[in-house]
Amino acid sequence: MKIEEVKTGKQEREFLQVPKILYRDDNTWVCPLDREISAVFNPLKNTFYQHGDAVRFLLKNNHGALAGRVAAFVDEKTAWEQEQPTGGMGFFECVNDQEAANLLFDAAKGWLTDRKMEAMDGPVNFGETDKYWGLLVEGFTPPAYEIAYNFPYYQALFENYGFRTYYNQEGFHLDITKPLPERFAKIAGWLASKPEYTFEHFRWKEMHRYVRDFTEVYNQAWASFKKNFEPIEPAYILDTLKKARMIIEEEFVWIAYKSGKPIAIYLMYPDLNQILRHLDGRMHLLNMLKFLWLKRRKTITRARGVLMGVIPEFQGRGVEAVIILKLQEMFKRKSHYTEIEFSWVGDFNPKMKNIFLSVGSVPVKTYKTYRYLFDQTKPFKRYPIPE
Secondary structure (H helix, E strand, O other): OEEEEOOOHHHHHHHHHHHHHHOOOOOOOOOOOHHHHHHHOOOOOOHHHHHEEEEEEEEEOOOOOEEEEEEEEEEHHHHOOOOOOEEEEEEEEEOOOHHHHHHHHHHHHHHHHHOOOOEEEEOOOOOOOOOOOOEEEEOOOOOOOOOOOOOOOHHHHHHHHOOEEEEEEEEEEEEOOOOOOHHHHHHHHHHHOOOOEEEEEOOHHHHHHHHHHHHHHHHHHHHOOOOOOOOOOHHHHHHHHHHOOOOOOHHHEEEEEEOOEEEEEEEEEEOOHHHHOOOOOOOOHHHHHHHHHHHHOOOOOEEEEEEEEEOHHHOOOOHHHHHHHHHHHHHHHOOOOOEEEEEEEEOOOHHHHHHHHHOOOEEEEEEEEEEEEOOOOOOOOOOOOOO
């Protein structure tokens, strides 16, 4: 078997082809758009290249056939804040062969070692944590848009190499055709009736105001628990929303206010995978027409909850309940939607997990983010979980 670093256009196409070959008989897998995966490794499109670098590798068997792939990354903003300098690896795909997997892991480890890293987390993304993050270990059902899916045997490949669980993540399912639990609905109605609290959904005509408020809440909410948190800029949020303008609905983005001050946010997307499963990762003219036709036919029945954040002083006061209530009211007008998948919630965020459980959601998927210490004699420390 042979490892190749991706350098040419042909190798870039082969990198995209690997999962299409491996999952060709798996009807559950949904091929992401080729252009979205390629954008992760394009310095002109991925802002993380401004403070980091990435590499891709291919694995070919003795006959020259594609057998696997992996990517490795260094984010200079966070790598050196760890107890040991830590990089990332992801976009791992491999045949069911430990030797093959070890070659891919070794390639990532070697590249990171050359950049003075002493550990790697994976599988992760060279970007925000809401995309392509974690290894699916329970709940092998159709994945939501930009959420991880992989073969069950990947868990053994990772753990046999020496990866250990850094933290666990859960995906929750909410049947929005059912009424909210009575206690939850009562709390939401009580808070919503207070005049000092207002709840607004995003509007493009006032996008700059909403993006500013969204960013303010995000940076306060995540800084309170997320280790090595890096604040985001309004330009990043605005760019993200503009890229999704064709598919995102204004009522899928919410901001809560107390006396005019932004205190909570919520963002979700239509689950595009319900359409992308028909496109084989390509968005040429014919597939674009197919996409628009399927969207018009209301093929999408599931929404993916990407994030919910409340600034610390307003957590546990019922603000989250009102947002869920607003969503339920909105979905009554969009009756083709029947479910929300909240993906994902880390075990280091028990408050958010309890919120999703209290609204009637059920955990349906489990993911793992692993860490591998290059010096296996050093003590392993898990991501801290609040008491």
